Amino acid sequence: MKVALIGAGLSGIKAASDLAELGHEVVVFEKSRGLGGRLANRRKPWGSLDIGAQYFTVRDPGFQQQVAIWLKAAAVKIWDFSPYRVEQGQLTPSPDDTVRYIGSPLMNQLVHSLSDNFAVHFRCEISTVEKSRDGWSLLSSDGDIFSGFDWLIVSSPAEQSRALLVSCSDVMADVPESVHQPCWALGLATRGEIAEDVQGIFGDETVRWVSRLSSRPGFIKAPDIDDVWMLHFSPEWSEQQDKKTTMDIGQTGLDWLRKMMGTEIEKVAECRHYWRYANIKPIAFNQPYLVDECQQLAVIGAWCAGGRVEGAWLSAVKWVADFVEL
CATH class of the missing domain: 3.50.50.60 (FAD/NAD(P)-binding domain)
Structure with missing residues (x-):
């Protein structure tokens, strides 16, 4: 056929x-x-960024078999870290037993391999x-x-x-009629000392998730920067701002990151992307x-x-x- x-x-x-x-x-x-679809990326002089899915997990036995094949072929790696969570405006350790996988060198390798x-x-x-x-x-x-x-x-x-x-x-x-909600995604290249164990953050009503991309296995960054971050703003916040917002998304994300880290961080570069169909609504x-x-x-x-x-x-x-x- x-x-x-x-x-x-x-x-x-x-x-x-x-x-x-x-x-x-x-x-x-x-x-x-x-x-790639939502496994897409952006390649910048300061680092290649996964701007969609930041990692994936496995529940289905059949999918686990596929992941084992990807692991053997080095198309996938395990991102081993303990996440943090924002509680009352402060970062709090939030360890779990979740095994998190990433595509290697980028998330879209899952697609390229097929x-x-x-x-x-x-x-x-x-x-x-x-x-x-x-x-x-x-x-x-x-x-x-x-x-x-x-x-x-x-x-x-x-x-x-x-x-x-x-x-x-x-x-x-x-x-x-409506299945998805949007997400503003913000990549930041920064300078500043941050504790090494802060690699992933479950956020708040403004920023839903933060990846310290530069901590992921195999990530290559420019030598003149300390870290590369990916911030995913919450679907409610992103929907309220919309794609045509006049708000400075880069500055908003930087200010949020500075507040959570409790230290001064210098922004060297940024990359923005508006995902119109990013998050699935809780639908029946x-x-x-x-x-x-x-x-x-x-x-x-x-x-x-x-x-x-x-x-x-x-x-x-x-x-x-x-x-x-x-």
Whole structure:
């Protein structure tokens, strides 16, 4: 079969890889310039930053087997640290037994490790899809037409999937209108002495999570800086500010970090990114994928299964397993 797949995040690429291994012809369409989705990164002179997922955890035995393969291939490493938590405006140790994994050298290595046996069209945003007797046809925002596909799989965020499919299927009918909340992500290169054991912080109503990226195994930073940080602002705060905020996100994050560390920190450089579809709302929807068998259409993604990295992988695996039986 010839399969069109929209979206090159972990869920989409895992599905594409498995289908290709089964002998199907798979073509992936990705609107950005690279693989990864929410495992994306930014490369700066002062360090390469994971701006989306900062680490992942494992619960499912099948996913644990995949992680073991990644560990053996050095595509994944364990980030071993005890987190801190903000309580009443102060940092407090908050140790736990959670095993946290990171992609190596960056989180998108999880996706790159699966992307060798199918074609990917980068910077190709699909604006319209249509089903006819000859199969699925896809029209890009640049006017390119791709046709003759037996199946269409969409692995975009729920809101984007709904907008794309509303005219050709009711597959999204049971999904809430709004599934995601945004996140302002801020990368900071700093100078200043910080205790070595402060590597990850569960934050407050302003900043939800902080990674000291420069403490992660294998991280390479510029020699003239002390640390590289990634701050994820809370979904409520990010939603209130919106993408067009006039607030200085960089200064806000720096001030927050200075306050929590209780010391002066000098900002050398910064990198900002607004994730419109970053966090999953606590909604009453949790199934690994959606399918319209009559139209030969499926919708997959992390948002179908709780929003975690593991959920993205499971969504793809469970869809392919059931696809084989169709």
